[in-house]
Amino acid sequence: MVKRRHGAVCRPFLAAACLLLLALVSAPAARADRPGAFDYYVLSLSWSPSYCASRGRNADPLQCRAAKPYRFIVHGLWPQYERGYPDFCEGFGPRDPAYETVRDMLDIMPSRGLVRHQWRKHGSCSGLSPDRYFDLTRKAFAKIRIPAAFRDIRSGSRMDADAVETAFRLANPGLRDNAMAVSCEHDRLSEVRICLTRDLEFRSCRSVDRRGCRQKQIHVPAPR
Amino acid sequence: MSASVRRSRRLLVALACGLILATGLVAQPVKASDDRPYFSWNGEPRVPACDTPAVRRAVAGQIARADPDYLGGLTIEDMSRVVETAYTQGRPSPYARRFCEARAQMSDGRARHVYYAIMEHSGFVGVSWNLRACVDGLDPWRVYDARCRTVRP
Numbered sequence: 084m085v086k087r088r089h090g091a092v093c094r095p096f097l098a099a100a101c102l103l104l105l106a107l108v109s110a111p112a113a114r115a116d117r118p119g120a121f122d123y124y125v126l127s128l129s130w131s132p133s134y135c136a137s138r139g140r141n142a143d144p145l146q147c148r149a150a151k152p153y154r155f156i157v158h159g160l161w162p163q164y165e166r167g168y169p170d171f172c173e174g175f176g177p178r179d180p181a182y183e184t185v186r187d188m189l190d191i192m193p194s195r196g197l198v199r200h201q202w203r204k205h206g207s208c209s210g211l212s213p214d215r216y217f218d219l220t221r222k223a224f225a226k227i228r229i230p231a232a233f234r235d236i237r238s239g240s241r242m243d244a245d246a247v248e249t250a251f252r253l254a255n256p257g258l259r260d261n262a263m264a265v266s267c268e269h270d271r272l273s274e275v276r277i278c279l280t281r282d283l284e285f286r287s288c289r290s291v292d293r294r295g296c297r298q299k300q301i302h303v304p305a306p307r
Numbered sequence: 308m309s310a311s312v313r314r315s316r317r318l319l320v321a322l323a324c325g326l327i328l329a330t331g332l333v334a335q336p337v338k339a340s341d342d343r344p345y346f347s348w349n350g351e352p353r354v355p356a357c358d359t360p361a362v363r364r365a366v367a368g369q370i371a372r373a374d375p376d377y378l379g380g381l382t383i384e385d386m387s388r389v390v391e392t393a394y395t396q397g398r399p400s401p402y403a404r405r406f407c408e409a410r411a412q413m414s415d416g417r418a419r420h421v422y423y424a425i426m427e428h429s430g431f432v433g434v435s436w437n438l439r440a441c442v443d444g445l446d447p448w449r450v451y452d453a454r455c456r457t458v459r460p
Contacts, residue, residue, distance in 0.1 A: 144393070145390075145391075145393075148394060149390075150352055150356040150357070150391060150405065151391065183420075186420065187420075189388075189408070190388035
């Protein structure tokens with residue numbers, strides 16, 4: 084009886100000690116993300132038909148109801164550290180990009196919510212103004228040649244995740260397998276991520292490459 | 308049976324056939340008219356997509372035809388970054404409308420934003436589609452309300 088009461092008293096102390104320990108351990112890891120202080124960029128391209136299929140009726144109508152369906156769109160240009168990445172660098176620059184800035188990105192990022200979110204989460208850490216950041220995003224996207232197979236795919240198909248990488252590698256001289264990652268979600272191709280230096284040259288990136296799709300075969304839904 | 312009787316019977320049959328055909332044709336679109344005008348036979352797509360050549364020509368043509376007093380004689384030389392922002396039908400009008408935007412390279416060397424709405428049955432006597440285009444910042448008379456409101460979704 085006494086022993087049990089003793090245990091009950093101890094437990095909150097133990098929990099508090101654990102919390103303190105956790106805080107101490109994580110404090111040095113939580114570095115302050117300073118905008119502009121990062122190592123390289125990841126350009127993330129999203130396969131729009133997969134997004135539209137997985138979100139169904141909740142998908143952004145601008146992206147998923149257009150008469151001419153989108154294929155690869157820009158998800159974002161993400162500043163990266165060699166390990167990890169900065170995000171939500173608040174207090175630097177405006178909270179939202181200007182209406183005109185968002186409007187001018189809609190042809191390659193067809194969702195206003197997406198453009199605003201990318202600015203808040205990633206663009207704010209780039210150390211650039213919203214206009215410059217989105218200009219750079221457009222430049223990075225223009226640098227990538229989308230393989231012909233994805234530009235005129237008409238019907239859905241199953242594909243090796245490696246084949247997607249190969250297709251991008253062949254279409255883009257200088258791009259290597261260790262400089263990109265194919266990611267999948269619910270068995271579908273969701274994104275292709277490509278690592279670029281701050282001057283938008285291809286570069287290898289182990290931490291991004293490792294987080295790629297673990298499945299061998301993935302489904303590539305057709306633009307409807 | 309005499310020839311005249313036979314002829315009149317044939318005429319009657321032809322008339323009946325014609326009547327049935329005519330009512331069938333008229334009744335057909337009425338049946339399928341949940342979100343379309345009762346007279347409309349338009350198939351999908353009911354209005355062309357935003358970046359079809361015909362639409363691009365129509366946008367440039369409409370701006371080029373504007374009175375020089377209104378736009379200062381500016382014309383659109385090229386259109387890029389075409390985006391469809393909305394498609395509506397039966398909200399509340401049964402006419403289908405497609406709303407589009409693009410970046411327009413204009414004859415004074417500047418790029419501006421152009422909004423346009425493609426509307427079903429708004430051509431000559433309502434036969435074909437037509438569109439209204441408004442260049443952002445170039446509507447001094449507010450023909451399309453402030454910031455081209457009436458041609459935006």
